[in-house]
Amino acid sequence: MRAVITVIGIDRVGIIAAVSNILFQANVNILDITQTTMQGLFTMIMLVDAGKASVDFEELSGTLAAKGDEMELKIRIQHEDIFKSMHRI
Amino acid sequence: MIDPYEVVETIKMISSEHLDIRTITMGISLRDCAHPDSEQLCTRIYDKITRQARDLVKTGEAIERQYGIPIINKRIAVTPIAIIAESSNGNCVKVAEAMDRAALELGINFIGGYSALVHKGYTGGDRRLIDSIPEALASTSRVCGSVNVATTKAGINMDAVAHMGRIIKQCAALTAEQESIACAKLVVFANAPEDNPFMAGAFHGVGEPESVINVGVSGPGVVYGALKELGPDADFSEVAELIKKTAFKVTRMGQLVGIEASRRLDVPFGVVDLSLAPTPAVGDSVALILQEMGLQKCGAHGTTAALALLNDAVKKGGVMASSSIGGLSGAFIPVSEDAGMVDAVRSGALSLEKLEAMTCVCSVGLDMIAVPGDTSEATISAIIADEAAIGTVNNKTTAVRIIPVIGKKEGDSVEFGGLLGGGVVMGVNRFSSEAFIKRGGRIPAPIHSLRN
Numbered sequence: 001m002r003a004v005i006t007v008i009g010i011d012r013v014g015i016i017a018a019v020s021n022i023l024f025q026a027n028v029n030i031l032d033i034t035q036t037t038m039q040g041l042f043t044m045i046m047l048v049d050a051g052k053a054s055v056d057f058e059e060l061s062g063t064l065a066a067k068g069d070e071m072e073l074k075i076r077i078q079h080e081d082i083f084k085s086m087h088r089i
Numbered sequence: 090m091i092d093p094y095e096v097v098e099t100i101k102m103i104s105s106e107h108l109d110i111r112t113i114t115m116g117i118s119l120r121d122c123a124h125p126d127s128e129q130l131c132t133r134i135y136d137k138i139t140r141q142a143r144d145l146v147k148t149g150e151a152i153e154r155q156y157g158i159p160i161i162n163k164r165i166a167v168t169p170i171a172i173i174a175e176s177s178n179g180n181c182v183k184v185a186e187a188m189d190r191a192a193l194e195l196g197i198n199f200i201g202g203y204s205a206l207v208h209k210g211y212t213g214g215d216r217r218l219i220d221s222i223p224e225a226l227a228s229t230s231r232v233c234g235s236v237n238v239a240t241t242k243a244g245i246n247m248d249a250v251a252h253m254g255r256i257i258k259q260c261a262a263l264t265a266e267q268e269s270i271a272c273a274k275l276v277v278f279a280n281a282p283e284d285n286p287f288m289a290g291a292f293h294g295v296g297e298p299e300s301v302i303n304v305g306v307s308g309p310g311v312v313y314g315a316l317k318e319l320g321p322d323a324d325f326s327e328v329a330e331l332i333k334k335t336a337f338k339v340t341r342m343g344q345l346v347g348i349e350a351s352r353r354l355d356v357p358f359g360v361v362d363l364s365l366a367p368t369p370a371v372g373d374s375v376a377l378i379l380q381e382m383g384l385q386k387c388g389a390h391g392t393t394a395a396l397a398l399l400n401d402a403v404k405k406g407g408v409m410a411s412s413s414i415g416g417l418s419g420a421f422i423p424v425s426e427d428a429g430m431v432d433a434v435r436s437g438a439l440s441l442e443k444l445e446a447m448t449c450v451c452s453v454g455l456d457m458i459a460v461p462g463d464t465s466e467a468t469i470s471a472i473i474a475d476e477a478a479i480g481t482v483n484n485k486t487t488a489v490r491i492i493p494v495i496g497k498k499e500g501d502s503v504e505f506g507g508l509l510g511g512g513v514v515m516g517v518n519r520f521s522s523e524a525f526i527k528r529g530g531r532i533p534a535p536i537h538s539l540r541n
Binding site for chain 1: 091093095097098100104151155157158344345
């Protein structure tokens with residue numbers, strides 16, 4: 001199962017390291033990363049493969065959100081289908 | 090592989106423009122629950138609802154987390170209770186209480202279907218159910234009722250229209266201490282849809298399968314946000330095009346969630362109802378969309394045209410996005426639930442008469458309108474008759490959900506709480522419709538009902 005992780009907030013040292021460390025621990029593979037500034041906010045978008053994850057989706061989602069709170073960022077993970085179905089025919 | 094613009098647009102819609110799935114509503118047939126003994130009838134109904142919808146809330150929450158999209162309500166619609174309770178000997182209110190207990194057990198906020206379809210006439214069961222509505226809605230908190238009094242095929246049952254005026258006043262009186270809240274849970278329909286997932290008018294039609302999942306999307310905030318970006322210089326074809334595209338995206342999300350819920354619950358997927366349903370939250374307003382089109386206030390001349398464009402563009406965008414569209418599908422204009430509408434009423438821009446005109450071109454009718462508590466039964470019935478006429482003649486659904494708030498007069502503030510919102514008591518025409526309503530009988534179906 002592929003999912004999209006988005007990190008939105010003020011840029012700071014260690015964001016990618018923190019997120020990728022959680023993904024490594026959960027055996028989630030990063031397929032693509034892009035980062036940009038949108039409306040003045042740092043925005044990192046990751047496409048990941050969570051098919052072989054060692055934890056379930058909800059736990060991973062909770063861990064990422066908690067890390068986000070700790071770093072004062074908003075970190076979300078969503079199934080990629082929501083983006084695909086909304087924007088592609 | 091990832092288009093950052095698409096991802097950010099979706100996130101923005103969800104986090105700052107109130108995009109959500111308004112409801113996943115499970116329709117459940119209760120046709121096999123009928124029983125002559127009232128106790129047994131209630132037990133059967135309670136058992137079937139709690140069994141069938143056991144995993145509804147849990148599944149809804151799991152889908153919410155999987156896609157990161159809020160699903161505000163998980164609800165249930167059942168077969169019109171008049172049909173099920175008809176052969177039972179007891180008081181229908183007990184059935185409402187059983188439904189309320191089932192809803193509480195399942196953790197859902199509303200259950201619809203305390204309903205009767207009397208557009209052509211009453212059966213004994215219909216009459217008993219309708220007479221029990223005030224007590225049923227006053228003694229429960231989650232049960233919603235509806236009565237269909239007219240169809241394009243049958244015309245308008247004016248006896249039922251008169252009856253509902255009395256029932257609405259009784260509902261108001263029984264819940265006088267709580268801003269006459271029972272009236273907010275009662276809808277009087279013309280051409281009621283059988284697969285509408287939205288409350289308070291949801292019921293599971295008799296032509297529906299054993300069980301079904303219908304999804305209602307929302308998104309006035311998203312349309313408003315998109316129009317704001319488009320700016321004031323775009324012409325109406327550009328406005329319509331933009332609304333269409335936005336409605337497409339919103340509906341696709343509803344379709345995705347509906348299919349997933351259907352798969353997980355192993356219940357057939359019914360329809361996406363692509364209504365723009367406002368909430369009291371700031372910015373999540375249909376009135377603001379109309380104002381963004383260039384009207385100083387919702388209710389100004391031009392409002393009906395703006396709403397017609399909006400309603401049509403929403404349908405055109407939505408219809409391509411889903412395999413099956415149904416329910417009410419269009420723009421909702423529930424006054425108390427839309428902060429922009431409340432503001433328009435407060436400033437004197439929006440009157441009951443203008444709202445009536447607006448209901449000719451949108452998907453519902455006079456919805457969530459507070460009127461003075463001393464409004465007469467006949468006036469309420471006449472308001473219903475006007476809406477039913479608009480519905481039958483234009484071959485569309487119309488509905489009346491009107492709250493004569495006991496103890497309040499025109500201009501007073503009311504607060505219903507939660508998604509039901511609050512607002513200002515609107516004035517009604519002070520001239521009498523008494524003799525008109527007293528006639529009773531049936532207003533014949535319009536000539537264009539003869540289509541065979």
